[in-house]
Amino acid sequence: MKPVTFNCTVLRDGHQSLAATRMSTEQMLPIAPILDGMGFSALETWGGATIDAGLRFLGELPFDRLDALKKAAPKTPHMMLLRGQNMVGYTNYADDVVEAFIKCSVKHGMNIFRIFDCLNDPRNMETSIRAAKAAGAQAHGTICYTTSPVHNVESFVELGKQIAAMGADAIVLKDMAGLIPPSETFAIVDGLRKAVDIPVWIHTHDTAGLGASTLIAGIDAGAGAVDVSIAPFANGTGQPDCLRMLALLKGNPRCPEYDAEKLVEVQAMLQPIYESLSKFTSHKNEVVDSDTLRYQVPGGMLSNFRTQLQEQGMSDKFDEVFAEIPVVRKALGWIPLVTPTSQIVGVQAMMNVKFGRWKNITPQAADIALGYYGHTPAPVDPDVQKLCAEKMGKEPITCRPADLIKPGMEDLRAKLAAKGLPTDDETCVIYAMFPQQLEDYYNPNKPKPEAPTAKPAPAPASIASIPVTTAGCSAIINGNKMTLNIGGQTHEIVVQEL
Amino acid sequence: MKPVTFNCTVLRDGHQSLAATRMSTEQMLPIAPILDGMGFSALETWGGATIDAGLRFLGELPFDRLDALKKAAPKTPHMMLLRGQNMVGYTNYADDVVEAFIKCSVKHGMNIFRIFDCLNDPRNMETSIRAAKAAGAQAHGTICYTTSPVHNVESFVELGKQIAAMGADAIVLKDMAGLIPPSETFAIVDGLRKAVDIPVWIHTHDTAGLGASTLIAGIDAGAGAVDVSIAPFANGTGQPDCLRMLALLKGNPRCPEYDAEKLVEVQAMLQPIYESLSKFTSHKNEVVDSDTLRYQVPGGMLSNFRTQLQEQGMSDKFDEVFAEIPVVRKALGWIPLVTPTSQIVGVQAMMNVKFGRWKNITPQAADIALGYYGHTPAPVDPDVQKLCAEKMGKEPITCRPADLIKPGMEDLRAKLAAKGLPTDDETCVIYAMFPQQLEDYYNPNKPKPEAPTAKPAPAPASIASIPVTTAGCSAIINGNKMTLNIGGQTHEIVVQEL
The missing domain is CATH 1.10.472.90 (Conserved carboxylase domain)
Structure with a gap:
């Protein structure tokens, strides 16, 4: 069996779970190209709460973030979390609005739509799956794990079969509360793999300290990819840290290869951002929130x-x-x-x-x-x-x-036009979900929220990429200054923060 | 295969790892009887750094603590960590001193000696194993896990064989840095179980977020017992929390039964103690210390x-x-x-x-x-x-x-006599390791350290044990007061903290 691959969630669920979704695009941009070079199977960069929070708290237009991140990380597939017919809002929207949202997202660089429904009703994922595939993107259908007298391994596998039959490219087991015990993870992933012939991916949280073991069990059962993040935006209520998962998988036949030194560097870069968001960070002293287990x-x-x-x-x-x-x-x-x-x-x-x-x-x-x-x-x-x-x-x-919902795009466009706002599809689909926030954004009299601007620590990578070992070339690095000697000629170089 | 059992470390390694060994006997006493009723295979209550720290920082005589805890928890076997020929000190001591220390410890109620040597040299465990067995206690020989070019699964299994041949009652795989990957844990435990016919127990730390997965792998390989603690003195640099391990083992054929509600109660009781020791507590915001992985x-x-x-x-x-x-x-x-x-x-x-x-x-x-x-x-x-x-x-x-070390007990006794201090075996063996601290303890002119006295939260058990459902009897509980009505007669009762 092939090594498992990791998706990196730090630019979406990492900071959504651990810093109230407050990382700004500006803070992400120096990190994105490094992540792009690490071989992750996907970078989760958009969706979930980031669109609401970006508009509300950071004064950012959603598609602008996607554009910027796509430009900064063009190689790795970008992934987003989509609430099916709820898109990234909190109620059902018309099919034509969902279709337009997905089409726009693909146009701006989105590659993988992770589509779930809060009731696990496959009919609410239908339009999204069809639209994502029609736009040339991947549609991953999602099973929301929960505990109840009517949920069990068989019912989850049955749901997986329905999702596969709808044409999904993969099935994601989504454990938003971090509650799946490893043995059940194994049983569900194993059951899904026997029942369908598309990959099974896993997303969980380490809230109650089960997440890392859950991922291992899923990997042992043949999961294709699992979600990890990067500390300090990892572990706790977020996804297990990538370095930690590598250590846990040492000796496991499916252990993947990721550059541990580079991960340490990215951690160091993220540290000042984490600290700048301390008002919002949510790691608890007690490390593991066993109340989650108690209250499920x-x-x-x-x-x-x-x-x-x-x-x-x-x-x-x-x-x-x-x-x-x-x-x-x-x-x-x-x-x-x-x-x-x-x-x-x-x-x-x-x-x-x-x-x-x-x-x-x-x-x-x-x-x-x-x-x-x-x-x-x-x-x-x-x-x-x-x-x-x-x-x-x-x-x-x-x-x-x-x-029962009549098409909405033309109505949205008319409303925007009446208010003198842009009427392109991008604005329409965001307006459908967040009309007030979008109006505030364009209202010059409304005070704008200030996005955090604390920069990541300078990337050592910008120094390391100089070929210091080439014959006839030597370099002495001192902080952000470098004295470079090429063929006897000395160059003083200041390494700038990206 | 039988369910795994848990040893509870909260009264020793739990607070040693997470609160600089500062929990006082007074703080432990209300908790001990509850732990005693929970069916743990052992309560780790003594040894390691607790003897040094108790004398130095809390003004407690080591055997007094053991006496008190044994009286408070008489049913469950008590366990201690012993550094072989180093006892609970930092250098080698004479055989007769080691023998006397172990004999005294058994006399005061110790049941299981977990014996390790810092070099993994079995000869340094010989005297302790022999003395523990001679005194009627259990001797567990310990393998200290480490990473190096000369340590591997085979070398650890070989060491286990030597320990078994010395007559140990069990082998403990001790992972003091929390570095064992699950696959290696499985291989070592599996190898030991095939090579020896005594139980294999596991002790680890969750410092780098591997601990819980390590225990699961060891349990899957047939470990007889594993060490857990109770939050907030658990996880992080300590042992994984008991409730968390129960959640992780749900559905595992070896999952043991422990009363989850009672564990929640003990957590609540421990909370004020943890808070009172905040100057010493060491949970980090980042939850998982990946530097441990980096530096091993x-x-x-x-x-x-x-x-x-x-x-x-x-x-x-x-x-x-x-x-x-x-x-x-x-x-x-x-x-x-x-x-x-x-x-x-x-x-x-x-x-x-x-x-x-x-x-x-x-x-x-x-x-x-x-x-x-x-x-x-x-x-x-x-x-x-x-x-x-x-x-x-x-x-x-x-x-x-x-x-090369000549017998020491008579010399120690003579020195104590010359100083006018007690000359019983208990005082001699402690004096061997901590002469200055013991002299200070008995010196009336030396200021005494103050042990923390913050009490545990009152045990809800003391209320719950009143049979409020008996016919003709009703009770209204309000905080620590209860109005009890029996056969029409009202009794006002104040529930005291234990």
Whole structure:
């Protein structure tokens, strides 16, 4: 069996998980070319929360980042996380908007779309998979791992078969909460590999200290590629560090080759960026968050929740609200907890505790109960569904939700034109998801957020690339200065930061 | 194959690795009985650095701690780490002193002696193994894992055979730096299990994020027991957390059963102790110390070293000194790095950089080169050995070093008597290792160190044990107060901290 390959997530999930998605394009640019030369199977550079956060907190236009990163790292395939019919927003969008978003992304350099649905409803991945392939990119269909009485190895393998039948180029096992035990990882990957003939990739988090072992088990079961990041934007709530994975795989017949010295250099370059984002960094002193294991929810949901309960003056209700989460999940058909369902279930659990169970139902929770997010893993509780139908004044549906949404691009374009904003496809698709943020971006009277600008440490690579060993040539390096002697002639060189 | 069992290290290596050995007996006592009821195969409660640190920093007499912990946890076997002929000191001691130390320890309740030698020289474990068995305790012989050109799976298995032939009750694979890759762990444990018919146990650290995976690989290869700790005194530079290991082993046919809810309670009890020791706690923000992988030395050695180099005004020489470590190790016969060799090699590397290679040799390094610590894994560099012999004015030896040490107990007793101190065996053996600290302890004019006294959080168990569900009986719990109604009569009860 061939060596496993690594995807590097540091420019997307690494800082999303460990620094609240606050790394700016400017900070990434000196790192990207080095990563590009390391032989990763993919660089995850875009998608997930980066588009929302970039607009909201950094004043960056999403496609500008993609352009810049693609230019800085043209060799390695770029990869993005896409929430299927939710794109990178929090609700379902029209098929033509999804198609346009994917087409634009490919045009700007995206190569691999990792497509998931928060309910694991394959119908919500259909349009994205088709559009990605039509645009000449790879479509990876994703299984969101979760624990519940209706989820097991067989059900995940069955979902994998459906995803493969939709024409996906690979299947990704996505463990957003870092909860898969190694033995189950092995069983799922092994089951998938026997059931389908496309590669199986793995994405996990080390939140509860299981991530690295999960990856090893998956590699032993034949996973084609796994996601790693680079410290300090690694481990903890992020992906296991690349150097650490290399050490763990030493002696494993599938151990890949990556340049450890170069990784140490990239770590050193990333360090000042990490420190500059200290207000947002989330490594905990305790290293491993065993509460994740206890409550079986993603770490991000836990920390958001503590904040929200505090804001509501409900801090003393933490245990009660968390005990309510499985109640809500069960009533809503044991849906996984991943953006946006993690928020929806969390808020509903809080409401149930605050006002009494199902006394106050959020429109989002009602939409899940009524089928407007898609098919749930188990049937929705009929009483809760009936209650939601009454309260919201609408009927349950069973069709693919996007079938009820009329095409949106022309409407978006008209709205933008009316506001005097650009009307190209790129602006339309971002406007569909983040209208207010985009209007703010173009409003000269709105104060602009300031992106962090702390630079990475200078790359030693810019020095190392000088061939100091050539005959008749010598170099003395002192800090960022170098005295270069070629054929007897001396040149004083200052190595600039990239 | 039977389920693996866990040894709990929180009362010894847990706080030694993560809080500079500062947990006091007073802080441990409320926790010990709970641990005692959890079914661990052993509680590591004593030995290692705890005796030195207890005397030096906490003003505690070592055997008093053992007595107290044994009384608090009488059911589970107590285990200690013993440096073979070095006992819990830093040099070789006479056989009669080692024998007396072990006899006293057994008398005060010690059940399992985990015996290692810093050079992996089995002759330095002989007396301890014999004495432990003679006193009716278990003797576990230990293999110190290290990386070098002369260490490999075969050499470790060969050492295991020698240890088994000496009558050890078990073999422990001790990975003090947290460097064993899982595949090598599997190979060593598997090799040992095929070569010997005594149990193989594993001890590691999660410093570089490998520890948990190492334990899983060892369990898959048939390890009988593995060391875990309890958060927050777990993970990072300590042993993997017990709850985390349970999650990792879910679905593994050898997964043991431990009460997860009780573990959560113990974590909550430990939290205020951990916080009270914040001056000493050593979890790093970066979670995983990949420098350990880079330099292949124990994490504790790295942090000590940074401090020592700073004190010497040599902080800028860090890389140079670290590059010198393999040079020193090679010259000294590729000795493992573990107390006390880690200090000896580190200091010599610093000297070599500061004064020129081998210009200035410490007496300890010279003693290693001359055989006074025992047989080295590879031959000592003959030039370095010659230099050491000249500088120290003594000849190399090849016998078991303790054969040259004359019995010591009567001399120790006479010295103590002359100073008016107690002359029992317990005082003699501690005086052998820590004369100054013991004199200070008994000197009324010396200021006594203050042991930390922050109490553990009250054990919820003390409330939960009231049968609140009995008919005709109700209880309302509010903080540490309880209103108990039995047969219509109300009792106000205050639940005291243990």
